[in-house]
Amino acid sequence: MDGLREAAKLLAQAQRVAVFTGAGISAESGVPTFRDALTGLWERFDAQSLATPQAFQDDPDLVWGWYEWRRHRVSSVRPNPGHHAVAAIEAHAPQATVVTQNVDDLHERAGSAQPVHLHGSLFAPRCSVCAEPATLPAPAGEPEDGRRLTPPACATCGGLIRPGVVWFGEALPEAALEAAVRAAAGSDVLLTIGTSGLVYPAAEIPRLAARSGAAVIQVNPQPTPLDPIARVNLHGPAARCLPELVAAAWP
Numbered sequence: 001m002d003g004l005r006e007a008a009k010l011l012a013q014a015q016r017v018a019v020f021t022g023a024g025i026s027a028e029s030g031v032p033t034f035r036d037a038l039t040g041l042w043e044r045f046d047a048q049s050l051a052t053p054q055a056f057q058d059d060p061d062l063v064w065g066w067y068e069w070r071r072h073r074v075s076s077v078r079p080n081p082g083h084h085a086v087a088a089i090e091a092h093a094p095q096a097t098v099v100t101q102n103v104d105d106l107h108e109r110a111g112s113a114q115p116v117h118l119h120g121s122l123f124a125p126r127c128s129v130c131a132e133p134a135t136l137p138a139p140a141g142e143p144e145d146g147r148r149l150t151p152p153a154c155a156t157c158g159g160l161i162r163p164g165v166v167w168f169g170e171a172l173p174e175a176a177l178e179a180a181v182r183a184a185a186g187s188d189v190l191l192t193i194g195t196s197g198l199v200y201p202a203a204e205i206p207r208l209a210a211r212s213g214a215a216v217i218q219v220n221p222q223p224t225p226l227d228p229i230a231r232v233n234l235h236g237p238a239a240r241c242l243p244e245l246v247a248a249a250w251p
């Protein structure tokens with residue numbers, strides 16, 4: 001049976017579905033994936049060194065400028081058919097949980113009710129000193145790629161506002177990680193979509209699902225370290241494969 005038919009059969013029969021997404025699901029909306037996020041000025045920097053507390057401490061204007069550029073980019077694009085297909089899975093499956101590594105809001109804007117954000121969000125800035133949530137001005141004109149921007153000051157304590165994302169070396173939000181582990185361990189099917197499966201502990205999620213007996217279906221144009229644990233590998237772009245999968249599972 002070809003991959004799509006087998007995946008559709010698994011999905012249609014599943015009672016509890018976990019959907020695990022990475023930057024690849026937002027690629028066709030025009031959001032650069034993590035590894036090629038560094039377009040323009042950012043080519044000189046390695047994302048993994050910019051997405052750290054140290055980088056923010058050393059040069060808050062550079063880091064804040066990068067995140068504000070990314071937030072404006074996300075606000076200026078739209079969810080793609082891949083995001084909408086994930087919302088359709090949530091509507092059809094008896095029980096479904098969306099867990100994302102992405103810090104964009106495209107799942108929400110496509111209709112997913114409460115995606116679990118393992119790595120936080122571009123839209124939840126907070127004070128780097130007292131952790132007070134901060135409100136951000138609606139994106140004005142997109143800061144041109146790579147402009148430095150001075151982070152606003154916290155209204156409560158005057159500390160620097162930081163992006164509400166999880167940086168390398170920072171712990172994931174406990175509640176989010178727990179919800180993701182519960183969803184993976186309890187799933188019959190886990191769909192892993194558009195992730196290189198390289199960053200931990202998030203990358204444990206699909207592996208945990210497989211260990212717990214779930215059938216893992218991977219959607220990615222490239223091979224990844226998750227290939228061996230996938231029951232089905234759909235080698236194609238999410239914006240094409242996911243709508244095809246939903247149409248085949250629930251004709």
Ligand code: BV8
Pocket residue numbers: 021022023024025027028033034035036048051101102103119165166167168169170171172193194195196197198199200201202219220221222224236237238239
């Ligand atoms: C932590 C937010 C400890 C910020 C991100 C073992 C255990 C625990 C930790 C570690 C460990 N080993 C190493 C570590 C440290 C580190 C880590 O994993 N390093 C890696 C590089 C080895 N982990 C951490 O630091 C984590 N913290 O462990 O803290 C701790 C514990 C207690 C107390 C204190 C400390 C925190 C990691 C979180 C980092 N933050 N994002 C921001 O966005 O700026 S990570 C970021 O990169 C993403 O969120 C994502 O998780 C990760 C990888 O990105 P992907 O989403 O996979 O995207 P990528 O670009 O890599 O790939 C895109 C894929 O899409 C590709 O496969 C491509 O083929 C595919 N694709 C392209 N187009 C399409 C497509 N697919 C479908 N359709 C398409 N059209």
Ligand code: ZN
Pocket residue numbers: 127128129130131132154155156157158159
């Ligand atoms: Zn503060």
